[in-house]
Amino acid sequence: MSKTKIVGSSSVRVDGLAKVTGAAQYVDDLDFGPGLLHAVVVESTRAHAKLKKVDVSKAEKEPGVVRVVTGKDFPYMFGLYMQDRYIFAQDRVRFVGEQIAAVIAETPEAALRAAKLVRIDYEPLPTVLSLGEALKKDAVLIHPDLGNYQKVPWFFPRAGTNIAHWRKTRKGNVAQGFKQADFILEDTYTVPRYAHCPIEPHAVTGLFDLSGRLTLWASSQSPFAQRNVMATALKPFGLTHRDIRIVTPYVGGGFGGKAGVSMEIIAAVLAIAMKGRPVKLNWTREQEFMNTSQRQGVIARIKMGVKKSGKIVALEHTLHWDAGASAEYGANVVNAVGLSATGPYSVPNVKIDSVCVYTNMPPCGAYRGFGYSEFHFGLESHITRVAQAIGMDPVKFRRLNAIQEGDTLAYGAHMNPGNLRGAIDRIAKEIRWGRKEKAAKPGKAIGKGLACFWKAPAMPPNASSAAFLKFNEDGSLNLTVSGMEIGQGFLTVMAQCAAEVLTVPVEKIRVETPDTDRNPYEWQTVGSHVTWSCGNAVRAAAEEVKTRLLATVARAKHLKAEDLYLADECVKSRKDKKLALPFRDFVIDGIMRPNGNFIGGPIHGTGMFMPEFTSALGDPETSQGGHPNVHYTVGCAGVVVEVDKETGKLAVLKTALAVDAGKAINPELVDGQIVGGIVQGLATALYEDIRYGANGRLLNPNFTDYKIPTALDCPGEIVPIILETAQPDGPFGARGVGEHTMVACAPMVADAIADAVGVRLKTMPLTAEKTALALRGIEYDDVKGDNLGFCFRGRPCDYPFDTGGAK
């Protein structure tokens, strides 16, 4: 790879000044004038019930109310990968918080008052609030029409059950693998649901203007995917793609929660109902918890067989996921895990069953890590236990089994480049692995943990990116892309990619958030794939601009383009050292020839990228034969904790994470992803503890009761480490790192607790309470009570894993 100047340097963020001065606008900061209407949604108070009557007569009479909308007005389904969700509930409600009606009023206060006057008569249906209930024989069906739903071809729902999707991966022969094994360990691990908690709740304003054009200003990671989902769902109104416009200003945090479509489609239909007037719909913090999406809960059974040498010979990984009442996005999380639940290890015999299960809980979807954090908790915990059981150092065990370039993946494709062993070594050194440390204070114990991670973007095989680049008179440029700036620094990195090719300083490139009318296509900003995918598109656009720059000068000056090159914002010549034509002299107005003619014209370029080597057409029974993932990013993380032997209270003294970024286009922004991702990961491991009542109602939908870390709750030291093994098809060798940084956090903490005080926690979160109980020999599951933080009742070890006679 040739040396780069701008790529690889920590350029200042292009949105930095806007964000510290408050110039950066988020959706709710936009003004729509005095004609703006406000909407409040009426939600189900029942987890599962028939809707007998929705009486809006009183609400309609409330002063200030202009209209009340119900499911009768908009009886349509929608969904990203599977259309299993209604805009408004129809004949039944499927979770507490499901939208039943919406009040549109002149003021937010009037809308809120009227929403309380909507009367709903329910006829109770038996609820399905845990995986056990959902999967039992003759279970109550949450989606009796499952067999008729529109879906992508790589989902396999089972009509007549609560199974929304079942991903099977089969490699080698697991039965024989276990026969060869010298040691086998089997155990169950559980991970509850989690909430994204962006500080900005979802917000949308919609306008269906008098010419029939629908514009939405949305806080979204996915403007184009939203437009597409809406064009499909709103076809009955004659709306086509060209009639729908999504404008996405800055987003106040996404973490997957603003991917796909959730409440945005409600704002769209409310706008349609109020043609000519803008309608605003803002989610409250409570709604942000209950009715966007959550991270799925999972209960995972792992059976691993190893040789005395430490080589893994067989892995059986069965995961039952609590998708909630809709799996339109969550089923793809399940799918991704079903392909990759070996973790970053080379395993010859594999059987994975990843099963997506409907429950009467709020719908789940994408969350930073896309299922990988969830399965790594069990898998990495299990690996440490297996290594220790055969008397092998867990770091040595991981090094031995670490996946390497060219290894055959569970679904038959081959592993891309990545330096996992290098990452393990760096982390082991950083946390002084193997050196037992004594706590400074009495009553405390120091423990260390280390875990590996990998993750691939989960995307359709034809997910693509595009970029437009145009010059201005002064040699500055506008770059338009539709990846979303959700904080990760996407816009800055795209500017760096263009700047590198064109030898222009980053400050001279303006790149802003998308508008589907003006910006080129981008599938979605998810899966940590936009740096890679859109970076390739931007690079291609910049190369096209470069070609035009050279061609213009060559034509005007009668030179050969191949003798020309770009440097310092000029076209220069290898043959004539004196030639240095600044871009600003010709990129709009052209170059004058001696006779007064001008040669050239406004210079611009376009680029696109689609990974043309992928395929989702693997065999449904084995997943062999396709190429569902573009590449994996690998890495390792480690932690040093201090645990109070009496209370179980834990302090993170130090943590370090090494990730193979391929090429860090902006190292400081990669560090930002590492530090922020570790703290979010530690939060899921230590603090965030979601609770549902026995009626399916979320009990802690606020930051008082659902704790995310404050500045006081962070590790003493965080060490980010970047490795660079180039991704051959990435822009300048780059691949994604954003989600990966939280994936290893929970298992490394579980290992560190075990190392410190000798108790193994197998259910997240790893709270002081659980540690303290375990230290006293009390099973947490025996005392946890009825609040469903989990997707199951009882003990995980008693959970029946019936995979229905699957091969």
Place this chain on the structure above:
Amino acid sequence: MKEIAIRLNGEVRRVAVAPNETLLDVLRAKLGVKTPKEGCGRGDCGACTVLLDGKAVRSCLILAIEVDGQSVVTLEGVGKAGPTALQKAFVKNNVFQCGFCAPGVILSASALLVEKPQPSEHDVREALAGNLCRCTGYAPIVATVLAVAKKSAKKKPASRRARS
């Protein structure tokens, strides 16, 4: 409705408010000041932080009618004469990510640096403990506040010498 007068970012603004309107709603909806954000509406997240007579407060928990005659500073008022040293350092160090918490964080940190120009790391973390950030992991925010404080300490003796 009652008319109140507040000194908002240095200018006296008069506005009619209902007794139950929060300062946050009045700032955003009636006075066009959009940097205080609503993240939770119940005082948990700190995105709505403003300076009330110099003290960092949550504007979602304060009724507008209570602040009649007081001074309110929002982020719009902080960098009026160009970005402050703290704002510049936040940009230079690529500190903020999504930026939604930035207005509140900057106001809390600015108030701290006035009250305690040489804070310890714990002081900074404590002063920012009411401002939730989901992106950064806080480390770059805390480091930058400390660096700016340190830099201003170095400058001060020089300016004293200049005066004497």
